[in-house]
Amino acid sequence: MQILERVEETDIQSARDYVTKAYETVRKRNRHESEFLQAVKEIFDSLVPVLARHPKYIEHRILERIAEPERMIVFKVPWVDDQGNVQVNRGFRVQFNSAIGPYKGGIRFHPSVNASIIKFLGFEQIFKNSLTGQPIGGGKGGADFDPKGKSDREIMSFTQSFMNELCKYMGPDTDIPAGDIGVGAREIGYMFGQYKKIRGRYDAGVLTGKGLEYGGSFTRKEATGYGLVYFVEEMMKDQGLSFKGSTVVVSGSGNVALYAMEKAAQFGAKVVACSDSDGYIYDKNGIHLDTVKRLKEFGNKRISEYVDEHPEARYFTGCLGIWSVPCDIALPCATQNEMDEKAAQVLIENGVKAIGEGANMPCSQEAARQFLDSGILFGPAKAANAGGVAVSALEMAQNSTRLRWTAEETDARLRGIMTDIYRKSVKAASEYGRAGYLTDGCNIAGFMKVADAMIAQGVV
Incomplete structure (x- = not known):
C-alpha cells in the first residue's frame, strides 16, 4: 500500500x-x-x-x-449475394486515441457487432497498444456481417464494398486495421487488393495480418495465442507454477485458441477441451490439435465432427459447460463476457490455478472479481492477449524498412514484449498499492503513458 x-x-x-x-x-x-x-x-x-x-x-x-473517441465512423455496406439479391450491412470504425501513434486495431465481422462493441474494443485497444511499448494508438472496426456460410465470392463482394468506404479514413500513418473475429487472411487479402486498386499505389503498411507473399509477417497468425501462453507462463513462474504437466481448457477454436493450444502443448501441458459457437469437446487423453486445425482452420467445419475421428472424446451442446471441465489453467479465447460468475465459481471449486484471457474481456466483472478474491492468478485481456497487436506493429516496422524477419526472430521479439508487459503490470500494481492485481497494474501502466502524451499535446 x-x-x-x-x-x-x-x-x-x-x-x-x-x-x-x-x-x-x-x-x-x-x-x-x-x-x-x-x-x-x-x-x-x-x-x-x-x-x-x-x-x-x-x-x-x-x-x-x-x-470520448476522436472519431466514430458509421457507414452502409451494400453488396450482392450469389442469388443476385442486394444486401445491406452496417460498417463501423472507431478512431479512439492517437496520442502515441496512428490508430491500430482489428476489424470484426460478426452479427453481434454494433457501436457499443466497437467502442468497447477500441477503448481497450488504447491501453493494450500502449502496454506493448510500440508507437500505436487505439482503434477498432467491423460490421454486422456474418461470414459463416458465405461463399468466397460473397465474402469478396462484401469486403470490397466495406473497403470502398473505409479507405477514406485509413493509411499507413493514419489508421492501420488488422483482422479479428470473422476476418482472417482471406478477408485481409480482399481488402488490401481493393485498397490498392482505389489508391493506385502499394502501401504495404496499411493493413496487417497480410499473407507472407505480399508484406505479411511470420508469427502474425500465431501471435495472440502464443503471446497469451507466454504471458501466463511468466505469471505462473513467479508462483513456482508452469504449463508443464498442467491440464488446460481453452474456449474457442479460432486462431487465438488454436495457437494457445499449440504453444501450451509445446510447453508440456495437456489441453483437454475446446469449443465453437455450437458446443465443446472433451478429450481426457488430450486434444489432437491436428484434427481441430483441419476442421476449423482449413475446413470450416463444426467442432462436433472431432468425435467422428476420435470416438474416445465426448461432444456437448452449448458453450458454457466447458468451464465445468476440471483444469489447472483456463484460457477463455472465444468472445466477450463468455464466462460468468457461476462458471468462475465452478472453476474455483474444481481447483483452477490460473486464468488467462485470450479474448477481449471474456470474463464478466463479477467472474474476474471472484478469481482475484480467491487468490487465483488472473491474466487480464488487455495485457495477456496483446501479442496479436504487438506482432502487427512488428509487421508495420518490417513494411517500413522493406525487410522481413525470420519466424524465430519475430517469435523472440514477441516473447520479449509479453514478458515486458507482465513486468510493467506487476511493477505498476505494486507501486500503486495493488500488488497481486494485474488488472489494475496493466490499466495503470497503459493509462499513464497515453495520459502523459495527451497532456503534452494540449487540449486537442
Missing part, C-alpha cells in the same frame, strides 16, 4: 469523486452501450490511486477526454 500511504485521505476521496463524476458523464452520453460502459468502469475504478497521487490528470480532465 506504499503509494496510498503517501497521499492524504482527502486526495484519495477527491480522486474517487472525480472517477464517479467522470463515469456518470460517460454513462449519460452512452447510456445504451453496455459493453463500452463495462470497459470504461473497469479502467476508471482502477485509476483512483493514480489520480490521488497525480492530480494533474484530474486538472486536465483526462478521463472524460480519453473515454
Whole structure:
C-alpha cells in the first residue's frame, strides 16, 4: 500500500469523486452501450490511486477526454449475394486515441457487432497498444456481417464494398486495421487488393495480418495465442507454477485458441477441451490439435465432427459447460463476457490455478472479481492477449524498412514484449498499492503513458 500511504485521505476521496463524476458523464452520453460502459468502469475504478497521487490528470480532465473517441465512423455496406439479391450491412470504425501513434486495431465481422462493441474494443485497444511499448494508438472496426456460410465470392463482394468506404479514413500513418473475429487472411487479402486498386499505389503498411507473399509477417497468425501462453507462463513462474504437466481448457477454436493450444502443448501441458459457437469437446487423453486445425482452420467445419475421428472424446451442446471441465489453467479465447460468475465459481471449486484471457474481456466483472478474491492468478485481456497487436506493429516496422524477419526472430521479439508487459503490470500494481492485481497494474501502466502524451499535446 506504499503509494496510498503517501497521499492524504482527502486526495484519495477527491480522486474517487472525480472517477464517479467522470463515469456518470460517460454513462449519460452512452447510456445504451453496455459493453463500452463495462470497459470504461473497469479502467476508471482502477485509476483512483493514480489520480490521488497525480492530480494533474484530474486538472486536465483526462478521463472524460480519453473515454470520448476522436472519431466514430458509421457507414452502409451494400453488396450482392450469389442469388443476385442486394444486401445491406452496417460498417463501423472507431478512431479512439492517437496520442502515441496512428490508430491500430482489428476489424470484426460478426452479427453481434454494433457501436457499443466497437467502442468497447477500441477503448481497450488504447491501453493494450500502449502496454506493448510500440508507437500505436487505439482503434477498432467491423460490421454486422456474418461470414459463416458465405461463399468466397460473397465474402469478396462484401469486403470490397466495406473497403470502398473505409479507405477514406485509413493509411499507413493514419489508421492501420488488422483482422479479428470473422476476418482472417482471406478477408485481409480482399481488402488490401481493393485498397490498392482505389489508391493506385502499394502501401504495404496499411493493413496487417497480410499473407507472407505480399508484406505479411511470420508469427502474425500465431501471435495472440502464443503471446497469451507466454504471458501466463511468466505469471505462473513467479508462483513456482508452469504449463508443464498442467491440464488446460481453452474456449474457442479460432486462431487465438488454436495457437494457445499449440504453444501450451509445446510447453508440456495437456489441453483437454475446446469449443465453437455450437458446443465443446472433451478429450481426457488430450486434444489432437491436428484434427481441430483441419476442421476449423482449413475446413470450416463444426467442432462436433472431432468425435467422428476420435470416438474416445465426448461432444456437448452449448458453450458454457466447458468451464465445468476440471483444469489447472483456463484460457477463455472465444468472445466477450463468455464466462460468468457461476462458471468462475465452478472453476474455483474444481481447483483452477490460473486464468488467462485470450479474448477481449471474456470474463464478466463479477467472474474476474471472484478469481482475484480467491487468490487465483488472473491474466487480464488487455495485457495477456496483446501479442496479436504487438506482432502487427512488428509487421508495420518490417513494411517500413522493406525487410522481413525470420519466424524465430519475430517469435523472440514477441516473447520479449509479453514478458515486458507482465513486468510493467506487476511493477505498476505494486507501486500503486495493488500488488497481486494485474488488472489494475496493466490499466495503470497503459493509462499513464497515453495520459502523459495527451497532456503534452494540449487540449486537442
